[in-house]
Amino acid sequence: MHHNGPVGEREDQQDVTVSETVRLFDANAPLVLRSGATLAEVDVAHETWGTLNAERSNAVFICHALTGDAHAAGWRQGDKRPGWWDTMIGPGKPVDTNIWFVVCANILGGCQGTTGPSSTNPATGDPYGLDFPLLDMSDFVTVHRALGRHLGVERWALLMGGSLGGMQVLQWALEYPEDTDNAIVLAASSRLTAQNIAFSAVGRQAIMKDSGFRGGRFLSEGTAPKKGLAVARMMAHITYLSEEAFSEKFGRAAQSGELTPNFGVDFAVESYLDHQGEAFQSRFDALSYLYLTRVMDYYDPFAAPGALDALAADAVKFLVMSFDSDWRFSTEHSRRIVRHLEGAHVPTSFREISSPWGHDSFLLAIADYHETIAAFLERAATERGL
Amino acid sequence: MHHNGPVGEREDQQDVTVSETVRLFDANAPLVLRSGATLAEVDVAHETWGTLNAERSNAVFICHALTGDAHAAGWRQGDKRPGWWDTMIGPGKPVDTNIWFVVCANILGGCQGTTGPSSTNPATGDPYGLDFPLLDMSDFVTVHRALGRHLGVERWALLMGGSLGGMQVLQWALEYPEDTDNAIVLAASSRLTAQNIAFSAVGRQAIMKDSGFRGGRFLSEGTAPKKGLAVARMMAHITYLSEEAFSEKFGRAAQSGELTPNFGVDFAVESYLDHQGEAFQSRFDALSYLYLTRVMDYYDPFAAPGALDALAADAVKFLVMSFDSDWRFSTEHSRRIVRHLEGAHVPTSFREISSPWGHDSFLLAIADYHETIAAFLERAATERGL
Structure with missing residues (x-):
């Protein structure tokens, strides 16, 4: 079998x-x-x-x-x-x-x-x-x-x-x-250190404070805390790479051409994080993120x-x-x-x-x-x- | 005068x-x-x-x-x-x-x-x-x-x-x-380094993705991206203290008594960040946060x-x-x-x-x-x- x-x-x-x-x-x-x-x-x-x-x-x-x-x-x-x-x-x-x-x-x-x-x-x-x-x-x-x-x-x-x-x-x-x-x-x-727990806690807060979270009943209610999940993922990604790696990969380069000041995605590093956040929304579940990170905190x-x-x-x-x-x-x-x-x-x-x-x-x-x-x-x- | x-x-x-x-x-x-x-x-x-x-x-x-x-x-x-x-x-x-x-x-x-x-x-x-x-x-x-x-x-x-x-x-x-x-x-x-800009960008995303942000018209519309602002502040606070300071101040202590696993505030470090986020909501403006952090990114x-x-x-x-x-x-x-x-x-x-x-x-x-x-x-x- x-x-x-x-x-x-x-x-x-x-x-x-x-x-x-x-x-x-x-x-x-x-x-x-x-x-x-x-x-x-x-x-x-x-x-x-x-x-x-x-x-x-x-x-x-x-x-x-x-x-x-x-x-x-x-x-x-x-x-x-x-x-x-x-x-x-x-x-x-x-x-x-x-x-x-x-x-x-x-x-x-x-x-x-x-x-x-x-x-x-x-x-x-x-x-x-x-x-x-x-x-x-x-x-x-x-x-x-x-x-x-x-x-x-x-x-x-x-x-x-x-x-x-x-x-x-x-x-x-x-x-x-x-x-x-x-x-x-x-x-x-x-x-985990206090700083580890801090990052973990802020990621969960981003999810739970999303208006789509609905006290965890988002699937039943047809919503989803996708934006909060994206923010949590973006933040976590900062901790997955070293500062040196961020500098090597992205430095202060523009995502394309020259920097053109605005509040959207302008620096290459922003484009990278934006992509990580977006991709994660479609493949991961916000509740799993809460449950699994919390196991790590208490371990x-x-x-x-x-x-x-x-x-x-x-x-x-x-x-x-x-x-x-x-x-x-x-x-x-x-x-x-x-x-x-x-x-x-x-x-x-x-x-x-x-x-x-x-x-x-x-x-x-x-x-x-x-x-x-x-x-x-x-x-x-x-x-x-x- | x-x-x-x-x-x-x-x-x-x-x-x-x-x-x-x-x-x-x-x-x-x-x-x-x-x-x-x-x-x-x-x-x-x-x-x-x-x-x-x-x-x-x-x-x-x-x-x-x-x-x-x-x-x-x-x-x-x-x-x-x-x-x-x-x-x-x-x-x-x-x-x-x-x-x-x-x-x-x-x-x-x-x-x-x-x-x-x-x-x-x-x-x-x-x-x-x-x-x-x-x-x-x-x-x-x-x-x-x-x-x-x-x-x-x-x-x-x-x-x-x-x-x-x-x-x-x-x-x-x-x-x-x-x-x-x-x-x-x-x-x-x-x-600013790519990592500095990354933290800055994620903070702004937390604000702009808040359903209360309303494309920046939240004052006219009677809403406010308070939760996103709190998340941005919590995350920023992690970068304001050293890992050592977090460990010295909080370690893995419970906010009161013993740890009692849940998704709310349990560790002392969570209580600290929660307080920082809440206090900030009432004293700071989400738009100012966007504008001032962006000046730093481009400097x-x-x-x-x-x-x-x-x-x-x-x-x-x-x-x-x-x-x-x-x-x-x-x-x-x-x-x-x-x-x-x-x-x-x-x-x-x-x-x-x-x-x-x-x-x-x-x-x-x-x-x-x-x-x-x-x-x-x-x-x-x-x-x-x-």
């Missing part, structure tokens, strides 16, 4: 092997959240690449970031561009799909096929809106594990993700170290007593990486994770990569970065005779 | 000597802007402290920042707090009003008494809205000079300002170096050929200062100004002050900072026998 065959069309590219949505929780076996709340229907959109071997020893789970989706790599029919991490995942790439069976799922609370706050509440027949329960990082893990069982994978060779994806990996390894041998945590944080796993006990007893090999120009989750965030892991004698490699591109660096094909990932995976492959 | 007597009530405080609004341009003598556009009526709200001496040699002009006003120091009747730079200006303070005659005016395009885009357009009887002409840094200078003539001051001992205020000082000295002997430029910039004086010619021929003594944790206008911005001034052999002192408080440092009573200002003014006082 997992092998519908390639759905892409480009012969020179790795195609998505499976792209489907499955119901993993239902009224008979609802999803019980960390808060105690339940969700009676949970569908999970996911994709896979490569083939699970007979020993089931070659499975890699990719956790996506805030606005990502299950389409991490390859091409689906009609795609104009490949998946968001296509430079990382594919035949001969750092996560080599000739070796590894790779899975990526849209996150719980998301809006790309997996159940989220804009899904229909089976109890009312209307979209959940703000009746959707608040989520915890742990809830993402619960759903990813259920997908693993569905796919026949109980133990992963590797969990891997950047930003919010890295936070899911960290949480998964802390709670269920027996689930994986290796973990790669990229440009992530175990504890603080090492504050819990005994948080590292399980991991210390069943060590997962960690690779933690940061980028020197990332000011959203600076190297200091990664160092904090490393300090906690090393304090519990978890085998941890740490590398800070030099890159001018800021937080977005984890999505880019930076040689030093990709080579480090490739080496980590080659070691993992050798250890298991792949 | 300038000496209405103290209007404050606190005997231990320096009171405002004059607080009034005068019409400096009218239909007979309209204000001609750099763009060639004209304004037929320009009122200017201003305050003064201290006394202009007989030689008119002790006059200091203070230029305020983006959201400041003429009330820089002292107390007016009913004030709950003194002026915004009361730690800097007053008897025995770095700008000692026992020595200096100090003037501060609300900026052209502002909303605190001086004509701006929400003022009545005499041609229509309605508020200007977006029919108000775009402004240039040079236009602020034109109005400040007119106020000087009105007050009987043609040559100033000192021009002084921080942030946008410092940019006005720089422009004034470049255009009319004969107007002043000294210039203090604090936490300012001669050329790039050294790009013009011969920009320094006048100043090189009639040297003003400059003091340029930055704060090491300021990431809105970092020390690099100040160093660029200094490089240009020194390239033209303008006598320039430069100091970077160590402070954890970010851009807002220029408003704070930091000992090292105030002592440097005080020493610069003492030298100026001695030179003119004050």
